[in-house]
Every structure is written in structure tokens, then in C-alpha cells.
Amino acid sequence: MILVFLPVFATVSPPIFNLQQQITGIVTDAEGLPLPGVNILIKGRGEGTFSDMNGAWAIRTSKGDTLVFSYIGFKTIEEAVGEQTAINIALMENVTSLEGVELNAGYYTVKERERTGNIAKVSAEEIELQPVVNPLQALQGRMAGVSIVQSSSVPGSAATIQIRGQNSLRPEGNLPLYVVDGVPINSSAITSGGILALGGIDPLNTINLSNIESIEVLKDADATSIYGSRGANGVVLITTKKGKSGKTTLNINMYSGAGKMSNTLKMLNTGQYLEMRGEAYTNDGVMPTETNAPDLLLWDQHRYTDWQEELLGGSAFITDIQASVSGGNANTSFTLGGAYHKEGVIFPGDFGYQKITGNFNLNHTSSNEKFRVNFSTNYGVDKNKLFNRSLFVRDVIVLPPNAPALYNERGELNWEGSTWVNPLGYLRKTLDVKSNNIVTNMVLRYRLFPGLELKTNLGYTNLYGEQVTKNPKSSNDPDIQTTNTSQQLNTKRRSWIVEPQLVFSQKIGGGHLETVIGGTFQKSSSGRLLISGEGYPDESMIGNLSAAENQSVLLQEDIDYAYTAVFGRIGYNFRKKYFINLTGRRDGSSRFGPNKRFANFGAIGGAWIFSKEPFVVNHLSFLSFGKLRGSYGTTGSDQIADYGYYDAYEPTVAGGLYPTQLANPDYSWEVNRKLEGAVELGFARDRILFSASWYRNRSSNQLIGYALPAMTGFTSIQANLPATVQNTGWELELMTHNIQSSGFNWKTSLNITYPKNRLVEFPGIEQSSYANTYHVGASLRSAILYQSVGVNPETGLYEVLDANEDGRFDFNDRTVIKDLGRQYFGGINNSISYKNIGLEFFVEFVKQQGRNQLSMFGTPGRLMENRPLEVMERWQQEGDMAGIQRFSQSATGNTAYTRAASSDLAIGDASFIRLKTLSLSYQIPPAYITRAGLNACKVYIHAQNLFTMTNYPGLDPQYPGNIQGMPALRTITGGVRLTF
Structure with missing residues (x-):
């Protein structure tokens, strides 16, 4: 037994009795900063230790052992002991979705995991495939705390x-x-x-969406205070694509498709409409005549037209072609691109939108890497051909279903004996809008010595727009005497900016210091010129002002704006665990009087990555990332008219002058004080990322019209009042890698915002022009309303509560306050890929209240206008318990309805869930495309606004209470992306 055991014992004895030795070392990151809490294990034995605050460690081990160094957020390293007695290790960061994402903070960049401020980012992949004109439209629902509403889907609005x-x-x-x-x-x-009057034209329309690299939105004080007087309402940073070194590459992307109106209203058919109109006359004992009721006495009583289908049921065809070339070497790289976008509208006629854009970017670095230059320019020209009628959508919706035919037997516009306004007449009043816009930027950098860089940012913008409105005689009833008229509006906006900066970066005291100090010099000029022409001898000459009998200048203004500032930033991180960020700016603006021309703004932000602490590493191993951050600071707003502090005069007809504005050299910026606290967490090696941010913004020193006694000759004077508006809220974000494998991947991202707005104080609001608009303690989006008591079963009319019982109905009786702001909103995005197939869908959701159909339409039966189907549930006889008042022609019935439209009865649920985007793509394998000289080929189909779940009875819950704007279009496009 003993003899058998001895050989075995001899075999295993060397490892047991091998002499152990003390091994020491220091663990640092790639920049040489010590890493505390690093786990050092002896491989296969389960024994180990941790590095201390200075990154130092010590352990007893044997020569044949292997040490394993692991730390959250860094790549694991194995090191054989051998003859070594001291082992120093530099761990490399393991790039995840946190470490690998860099954010543009304006005057500097910061890694996602290290940011102290609140910065939201949307990348090119989420923007470029959406068939929209404006980049902001592509952001709807994708950013926490950012609310975007498209008041009309007319392209360009x-x-x-x-x-x-x-x-x-x-x-x-x-x-x-x-x-x-x-x-x-x-x-x-x-x-x-015209149809663009509702929201105007967006100045970002001429930017090529395919050329956008990313859009960052700066929200809290830490992120926005460096912009000083212009950062109170946040900052939207658009970064275009830059050239990259490497083989010259050609990218082509093409898609086309069509859009249809996503929703229509259920209106009365001919029988129901005639019943409504006839009953209204009967109820009030009024006799219909050919003058007040041609729809009942002259028009065809059996005719029916679905006007929404007839005039809003067209297809808006879309074509988009994009191409870019990029390449270069280690020193010089470039990208050159262009795009063409054409989009129709759903209205009948030759209308639509076209845009041509071009972009160029050049990067160069000197051979000694001391000098760098980046030049970029974006140029766009667009044209929108529409018509001069802002209420056209509403006109169509309320058009009686038995209205006459659009054309008579001769093929001319039918005016049916001047008994109606032919809606096609509006479409002959054309609106041509043309604009061109250039944005050019150059950044020069020179490294004076390691860690110190001189930088200058130069920029120039030039936007010129021309809008021509043509109103021919043929657009009006020939029995009404009119002339050919036109209006021409020219708009110009030019600006230049110079920002010299000194940038310092250096390792100091176990940490890393970054500073920026600079100045801003900006000059802008803008102007508008509105000229009308009247009496053109022929319709073909309309718009040529020299052919008009009369010309007159209706508006002419030229405005200069000067702005200057000094700004700075100090950012310090200690061991990549503790972060502090200080920003400040001193601004001067020509929009304020000499007594208040300059102001100071600043912020402090801090962050602590507590997941690097030893107690977290030892006891909370499930937590792969954890950070607390907070900030506080001030920003301002100078969004007021220029020259508002001057005395102003206008000429009289007799050649004299009369005062129109009183001087006030003491008013200054509105000030926004922003406070924020947030936590960011990562689980399962950052496959689950969660963040929660709480904010409180208080905007005070409000610039409003201060009421003056009538004896002064003025109603108000521009002044600062101590009114304070507060916005608070929670922003929650969640990103998960649900499945992550070589063949199948599934990622989900969710954001949700719970905002709350409140007018905290407004001394003297009762004497101001805002007395009937805002209420202290309520949201600025609140409606101040009567309290409805429903339909009186005896009279059949709506009634509201006389709150003070004085026998009158005025603002003192409006005791109900309804918040029409969003209670919460957000979006959910899912991105799924299986081998070469990709599927992505995004859902937007909003919880809110809004004005319902009661406030969108007038008294049923009173006018020659159609009404929603629900009005048929009206009161008909004494004793009826109905929710809709009786049909009426009288002033009494109209007054009752109008009061009800200003009561809580006119408010309802306007929440919605919308499948905003759906994309399906297929990446064709290389084996099938290399013969054609292609490096990559992707085919895709994209759908926008496929369906909406809502209880809202109007056209689009996105903007409840509005039937002037065209609702979101349901759009489907298909395309191909080629890389050569």
C-alpha cells in the first residue's frame, strides 16, 4: 500500500512545497492614473487581493502561477508570474456603449460615461432614412425632455x-x-x-439630412451655461459628417414612395346635414330663404360629396437621391456630397416642395501634427409651391356635403349663382416660396506645445428668401368685382462669428485637467421688405411689379444685432472617478439698453462614478456601472425685438411724427436658474443601462409689457417684472441589449418624461395684459374655463355656472383650470437584426388633455357648414337628457354654444400612441455584389406614421384643437443604399 502511494506522492509534491514569493505592483489606466479596487486573482486557486487607493497591491504566489487582473469597464489581463517580483499593469478601457460614445458639448467633447451635464444624442442612423424635410421632425419622441410638435405636415412648415x-x-x-x-x-x-402661415418656414429646411452625423441637445445648466444669454431654452447642436482617411468611397442612397392623410373626420352625410340645417330654422322659428339657406332651397338635395376624399385624399409622392464621396490619407481627408428631395402634397393641383443641397468638408493635419484645419460648408436651395389660403383644410372639412360641383358644364369654376365659395378658387391663389441658405465654418488649431492649443472658430451664414403671392381675378367669383393683385416678401438673414480660444489639457495631481478660455464676436443683420402690386392688366403678368398699376411698400425693416462675450470652462477628473466641471460666460448684447447691456452666467457640475469604489466592486458585482451627477447654474434669454429700449416714432400722413414706443434703458435678460440631479446605472456588463434625471428650472426677470395708465398715451412699456416660471420634471431612460449573439441581436431603448410647468409668482398680474391668460400656481399651458352644467333639458341649450351669481358671465366666472400641457411623453425603439436582415420600429406616446370638437366647430345648424357626426345626439324636445345642445339659428343659441366652448366641457383626452417609424432592411451578401464593383448594398422599406391609437376625436392628437393644420401623413417609401 505504501509502495503504491509513493510514486503518486512524488508526482504531486513539487507544486505543494514550491517556495512562494511576495509579488508587488501598481495598476494604472492607459494614461498612467492609478486604479483602486482592481481585482487580482491567482488563476485556478481562488485566492486574490485588491489594489489600494494608489493602485498598489501585493500578494504571495508561486513562480508557476498566473495572475488575472480584472476591473469593471476595463479589459481583463492575464500575466504569468515566472521570475518576476514586481509586476506593473496598465489596463485598457473596454469600449462599451458608454465608453465608446463621444458627445459634442459645444466648445468641447466629452465621453458619455464621464459627462457631468445632461446631453441627449441622436445619431445619423436614426435620422437619415426618415422621409422628412426638417431634421427636427426626425427627433420626435426620441429624446427625454424634448417635446417636438409638427403643427402641419405641409412640407417645409x-x-x-x-x-x-x-x-x-x-x-x-x-x-x-x-x-x-x-x-x-x-x-x-x-x-x-397661405397654408404655411400656421408655423412659418423652418430655417433648418435646407440642411441635407443625409449629411448629419449627429444631433445633440444640451439641457441642464452644466451643458448650457457656457452659451450664457442664449442657453435658457436649451441648445441644439447639429454636427455634419466629416471626411475620413482611407480608400475613396462613393455612397449613393435613393428612395421613393408616397404619403396619404393618416386620418379623416366623420362628418354628416347629406341627409343628416339637411336635417340639422332644417331643424335649426324650425327650433328658432326662422324661415329659410334663398339668401340665408341656398343649401336647403337651391342646391341639389340628393347630391353627396366626401370633400375630405375629394380635396384632401390625394397622394404626396416623394423622391430622394443622395450621393457622397469621401476619402483621404492620414494628413488630409475630405467628403463631398449632394442631395435632391422632391415631395408632393395631398391637395389637387401642381403643388409641391423641392430641395437641392450640397456639402463639402475638408480636414488637414500638418506632418508634425501641430497644425489642423477643418473646413465645412453646407448649401441648400429649396422651393415650395403652394396656395394662399391658411384655412383650406378647415374649409374642406366643413364644406356642406350637398355643395355644388366644382366645375360647370363649360369646364370653368362653378360659383352656383354666387351661393358658395368654390374651394378650388383658393388653389388658384398661388404661393411661391424660394430660399437659399449657406452655412460655412472653419476651425483652425495650432498646438503651441504639448497640452496647449490655440483654436479659432470662424463662421458665416447667409439666408435669402423670396415669397410671391399671386391673386388672379379668376380665383374669385366673377360677379364680385376684383383685380389682379400680388404681394412679394423678401427676407434676408446674414451673420458672421469669430471665436478665438485657448485650450489646455494636462495630467495634474493624479487626475486630468482640461480648460477652455475664449471670446465671441458676432454680428448679424436681418431685414424684410413687403411690396404689394395691384391692377395687373393680365394674369400672366402678376408678380412683375413693373406691370402693376399701383405698387406700395407695406413693410420695410433692416435690423443689426451685435453680440460679444468671453467664456471659459474648467474640467477636472480625478482617477476617472471624480469629475467637476465649471463653466462661465459674460455676455453683451445690442438688444438691451446701455444700463443693462452686460450680464454674467455660470454653472458648476459634478459627477462621481461610484462603481469604481472598492465597496461596490466587492459587494455589488451585479452593478457594472454607477454614477451620480448634479449641476446648478444660470443661463439667460435675449429673445426680444431689437431696439426695444429706444424711443420710437412713426410718420403721420401729414408728414409729422408720432411716438409709438417708450424708452427703457434698464430692462435686461430673462434669467433661468437650473438645478439637476441624476443617477446612471449599468447592469450585466452594461447590457442594461438606466438613468433617471430630476430637474428644476426657474425663469425669472420676465420681459413683458408693463401696463401703463391710458393718460400716458401708451398701453405698456417693455420691462422686467419679478414673475417666475418654474419647470420641474423627471426624465427616465432605459437601454437594453436583450439578445446579443453572432447571428441575432435585439436592442431596446425607452425614454419617458414627466414634466410639470407652473407660474410660481407674478406680482400685479391683475393689472397686466396677462390677467385673463395665466393663473398664479397653474401651468402656462392652462385653460381658464367656465364650469359646464350640461344641456338644460327644458331649453335644450348649453349652460355654464354663474360662479359669483351676479347674473353676468365674464372672466370672474371662469373658475376651472385645466392643464393642457403634456403629463408625460416619450418613445420606445426596438432594433432587431438577424444575419443580414434588420428590423427597427419606433413608437411615440403622449399623455395629455386637449380641446375637443366642441371648441373646433361653431354652433350646429347656424351656418352653412358641416359638423361632426356626433352632433346628431342632440337635444330635440323638452325633457331630453342630451350631451349636445339643440340645433339653433339664433344669437341666443350661439351665445350658449360659445360659452360651452370656453368651458371644461370642451376639454377631453388627447393622449395617443403612434407607430412613428417602421424599417425593414436587407444587406445583400458580398458574394452577390462584388462583380458589380459594389462594396455594400442594402435595400430597405420604411413606413412613417402607420397607425395611431387614440380617443381624440380630431384630426391629429399631436396638436389637439387645431383643424387648420394638415395631419401627419402615412408614408411608405422604399430604397437602396450602395457603397462603391
Whole structure:
């Protein structure tokens, strides 16, 4: 037994009795900064230790052992001990979705995991395939805290964007700052008319969507204070694509498709309509005549036309072609691109939108890598041909179903004896809008010595727009005397900017310091010229002002705006675990008087990556990433009219002058104080990422019209009042890698925002012009309403509560306050790929209340207008318990209806869930395309606004209470992307 055992014992004894030795070392990151809490294990034995605060460690091990160094966020390294007694290890970061994403913060860049501020980002992949004209439309629902509403789907119309709510009492004071490649853009919509009057024209329309690399939105004080007086409402940074070194590559992307109106209203048919109109006359004892009721006495009583299908049921065809060439070497790279976009409309006639864009980017680095230059230019020309009628959609919806034919037997517009307004007449009043826009940027960098760089940002923008409205006689009833008229509106916007900067970056005291100090010099000029022409001898000459009998200048303005600032940033991270960020700016603006021309703004932000702490590593191994961050600071808003502090005069007809504006040299910026706290967590090696942000923004020093006594000759004077608007909210974001394998991948991202807006204080609101608009303690989006008591079963008319019982109905009786702002909103995106097949779908959701059909339409039966089908559930006889008042022709019935439309009865649920985008793609395998000289080929189909789930009875819950704007189009496009 002993003899048998001895050979075995001899075989295993060397490892057991091998002499152990003390091994020491230091663990650092790639930049040489010590890493505390690194786990050092002896492979296969389960024994180990951790590095201390200085990255130092010690362990007893044997020469044949292997040490395993592991740390969350870094690549694991194995090192054989051998004869070594000291082992120093530099761990490399394991690039995940957090470490690998760089964010544009405006004057600097920051890694996603290291940011101290709140910055949301949407990449090119989420933007470029969407068949939209404006880049903001592609962001709807994709960013927490960012609300974007497209008030009309007419191509070219501007969207409304609000970042963390409404800060200013003035609607025009809530625009964010747009910055394209470092160049600020005037974010206000370009004034337009006709069907584009609802929202105006967006200045970003002429940017090529396929040339956008990313869009970042800066939200909190840490991110926006460096923009000072222009950052109160957030900052939208658009970065275009840059040239990359490597083989010259040609990319071509083409798609085409069509869109249809996604929703129509259920209106009365001919029988129901005639019943409504006849009953209204009977109820009020009024006799219909050929003058007040041609629809009942002259028009065909059996004719029926679905006017929504007839005039809004067309297809809007879309064609888009994009091409770009890029390449270069290690020192010089470039990209050159262009695109053509054509989009029709659903209205009958030769209308539509066209856009041609071009872009160029050049990057160069000197051979000694000291000098770098980046030049980019984006140029776009677009043309929108529409018609001069802003209410056309509503006109169509309320058109009586038995209205006459559009054309008479001679093929001319039918006016049916002047008994109606032919809607095609509006379409003959054309609106031609043309614009061209260039945005050019150059960034020069020179490295003075390691860690110190001189940088200069140069920018220039030039936008010119021309809008011509033509109103020919043939668009009107020939029995009405009219003349050929036109209006021409020219708009120009030019600006230049110079921003010299000094950038310093250096390792200091176990951490890393980054500083930026610079200045801004900007000059802008803008102008508008509106000229009318009347009395053209022939319709073909309309628009040629020299052919008009009379010309007159209706508006002429030229405005200069000067802006200067100094700004700075200090960012320090200690061991890539503790981060602090200080930003500040001192601004001067020509929009304010000499007494208040300059102001200071600043912020502090901090972050702590607590997942790097030893106690987390040791006891919370399921947590792969954890960060706490917060910020506080001030920003401002200078979105007011220029020269508002001057005394202003206008000429009288007799040649004299009369005062129109009182001077006030003491008003200054609205100030927004922003506070934020947030937590960011990662689980399962960052396959699950979650973040929660809480914010509170208080905007004070509100710039509003201060009421003056009538004896002064003025109703108000521009001034700052201590009114305070507060926006608070929660922003939650979740991103998960549900399945991650070589053949199948599935990712989900979710964002949801719970905003709350409140007017905190407004001293003297009762004496201001806002007394009947806002209520202290309520949201700025609140409606102040009567309390409805329903339909009186005896009279059949709506009634509202006389709250103070004084026998009158006025604002004092409006005691009900309804918040029409969004209660929460967000979106869910799923991206699934299986081998060469890709599927992506995005769902947008909104919880809100809005104005219903009661406020969108007038008294049923009173006018020659159709009404929604639900009005048939009306009161008909005494004792009826109905929800709709009786049909009426009288002033009494109209007054009752109007009061009800201003009551809580006119408010209802306007929430919705919308399948915003759906994309299916197939990447053709290389074996099938290499013979054609292709490097890659992807075919795809994309759908937009496929369906909407909602209880809202109107056209589009996106903008409840509005039937002027065209609802979102249901669009399907197919395309191919080629790479040579």
C-alpha cells in the first residue's frame, strides 16, 4: 500500500512545497492614473487581493502561477508570474456603449460615461432614412425632455420645439439656440403666408439630412451655461459628417414612395346635414330663404360629396437621391456630397416642395501634427409651391356635403349663382416660396506645445428668401368685382462669428485637467421688405411689379444685432472617478439698453462614478456601472425685438411724427436658474443601462409689457417684472441589449418624461395684459374655463355656472383650470437584426388633455357648414337628457354654444400612441455584389406614421384643437443604399 502511494506522492509534491514569493505592483489606466479596487486573482486557486487607493497591491504566489487582473469597464489581463517580483499593469478601457460614445458639448467633447451635464444624442442612423424635410421632425419622441410638435405636415412648415418646458411668458421667447458646426443660426421661423402661415418656414429646411452625423441637445445648466444669454431654452447642436482617411468611397442612397392623410373626420352625410340645417330654422322659428339657406332651397338635395376624399385624399409622392464621396490619407481627408428631395402634397393641383443641397468638408493635419484645419460648408436651395389660403383644410372639412360641383358644364369654376365659395378658387391663389441658405465654418488649431492649443472658430451664414403671392381675378367669383393683385416678401438673414480660444489639457495631481478660455464676436443683420402690386392688366403678368398699376411698400425693416462675450470652462477628473466641471460666460448684447447691456452666467457640475469604489466592486458585482451627477447654474434669454429700449416714432400722413414706443434703458435678460440631479446605472456588463434625471428650472426677470395708465398715451412699456416660471420634471431612460449573439441581436431603448410647468409668482398680474391668460400656481399651458352644467333639458341649450351669481358671465366666472400641457411623453425603439436582415420600429406616446370638437366647430345648424357626426345626439324636445345642445339659428343659441366652448366641457383626452417609424432592411451578401464593383448594398422599406391609437376625436392628437393644420401623413417609401 505504501509502495503504491509513493510514486503518486512524488508526482504531486513539487507544486505543494514550491517556495512562494511576495509579488508587488501598481495598476494604472492607459494614461498612467492609478486604479483602486482592481481585482487580482491567482488563476485556478481562488485566492486574490485588491489594489489600494494608489493602485498598489501585493500578494504571495508561486513562480508557476498566473495572475488575472480584472476591473469593471476595463479589459481583463492575464500575466504569468515566472521570475518576476514586481509586476506593473496598465489596463485598457473596454469600449462599451458608454465608453465608446463621444458627445459634442459645444466648445468641447466629452465621453458619455464621464459627462457631468445632461446631453441627449441622436445619431445619423436614426435620422437619415426618415422621409422628412426638417431634421427636427426626425427627433420626435426620441429624446427625454424634448417635446417636438409638427403643427402641419405641409412640407417645409416649421416644427415647435421645447426643451424642458416653456420658460417665458412670451411665446416667441421659448426658442432654443441652434448651432450648426459651431455656427449659431437664427432659430425663429421665417414668416410666411397661405397654408404655411400656421408655423412659418423652418430655417433648418435646407440642411441635407443625409449629411448629419449627429444631433445633440444640451439641457441642464452644466451643458448650457457656457452659451450664457442664449442657453435658457436649451441648445441644439447639429454636427455634419466629416471626411475620413482611407480608400475613396462613393455612397449613393435613393428612395421613393408616397404619403396619404393618416386620418379623416366623420362628418354628416347629406341627409343628416339637411336635417340639422332644417331643424335649426324650425327650433328658432326662422324661415329659410334663398339668401340665408341656398343649401336647403337651391342646391341639389340628393347630391353627396366626401370633400375630405375629394380635396384632401390625394397622394404626396416623394423622391430622394443622395450621393457622397469621401476619402483621404492620414494628413488630409475630405467628403463631398449632394442631395435632391422632391415631395408632393395631398391637395389637387401642381403643388409641391423641392430641395437641392450640397456639402463639402475638408480636414488637414500638418506632418508634425501641430497644425489642423477643418473646413465645412453646407448649401441648400429649396422651393415650395403652394396656395394662399391658411384655412383650406378647415374649409374642406366643413364644406356642406350637398355643395355644388366644382366645375360647370363649360369646364370653368362653378360659383352656383354666387351661393358658395368654390374651394378650388383658393388653389388658384398661388404661393411661391424660394430660399437659399449657406452655412460655412472653419476651425483652425495650432498646438503651441504639448497640452496647449490655440483654436479659432470662424463662421458665416447667409439666408435669402423670396415669397410671391399671386391673386388672379379668376380665383374669385366673377360677379364680385376684383383685380389682379400680388404681394412679394423678401427676407434676408446674414451673420458672421469669430471665436478665438485657448485650450489646455494636462495630467495634474493624479487626475486630468482640461480648460477652455475664449471670446465671441458676432454680428448679424436681418431685414424684410413687403411690396404689394395691384391692377395687373393680365394674369400672366402678376408678380412683375413693373406691370402693376399701383405698387406700395407695406413693410420695410433692416435690423443689426451685435453680440460679444468671453467664456471659459474648467474640467477636472480625478482617477476617472471624480469629475467637476465649471463653466462661465459674460455676455453683451445690442438688444438691451446701455444700463443693462452686460450680464454674467455660470454653472458648476459634478459627477462621481461610484462603481469604481472598492465597496461596490466587492459587494455589488451585479452593478457594472454607477454614477451620480448634479449641476446648478444660470443661463439667460435675449429673445426680444431689437431696439426695444429706444424711443420710437412713426410718420403721420401729414408728414409729422408720432411716438409709438417708450424708452427703457434698464430692462435686461430673462434669467433661468437650473438645478439637476441624476443617477446612471449599468447592469450585466452594461447590457442594461438606466438613468433617471430630476430637474428644476426657474425663469425669472420676465420681459413683458408693463401696463401703463391710458393718460400716458401708451398701453405698456417693455420691462422686467419679478414673475417666475418654474419647470420641474423627471426624465427616465432605459437601454437594453436583450439578445446579443453572432447571428441575432435585439436592442431596446425607452425614454419617458414627466414634466410639470407652473407660474410660481407674478406680482400685479391683475393689472397686466396677462390677467385673463395665466393663473398664479397653474401651468402656462392652462385653460381658464367656465364650469359646464350640461344641456338644460327644458331649453335644450348649453349652460355654464354663474360662479359669483351676479347674473353676468365674464372672466370672474371662469373658475376651472385645466392643464393642457403634456403629463408625460416619450418613445420606445426596438432594433432587431438577424444575419443580414434588420428590423427597427419606433413608437411615440403622449399623455395629455386637449380641446375637443366642441371648441373646433361653431354652433350646429347656424351656418352653412358641416359638423361632426356626433352632433346628431342632440337635444330635440323638452325633457331630453342630451350631451349636445339643440340645433339653433339664433344669437341666443350661439351665445350658449360659445360659452360651452370656453368651458371644461370642451376639454377631453388627447393622449395617443403612434407607430412613428417602421424599417425593414436587407444587406445583400458580398458574394452577390462584388462583380458589380459594389462594396455594400442594402435595400430597405420604411413606413412613417402607420397607425395611431387614440380617443381624440380630431384630426391629429399631436396638436389637439387645431383643424387648420394638415395631419401627419402615412408614408411608405422604399430604397437602396450602395457603397462603391
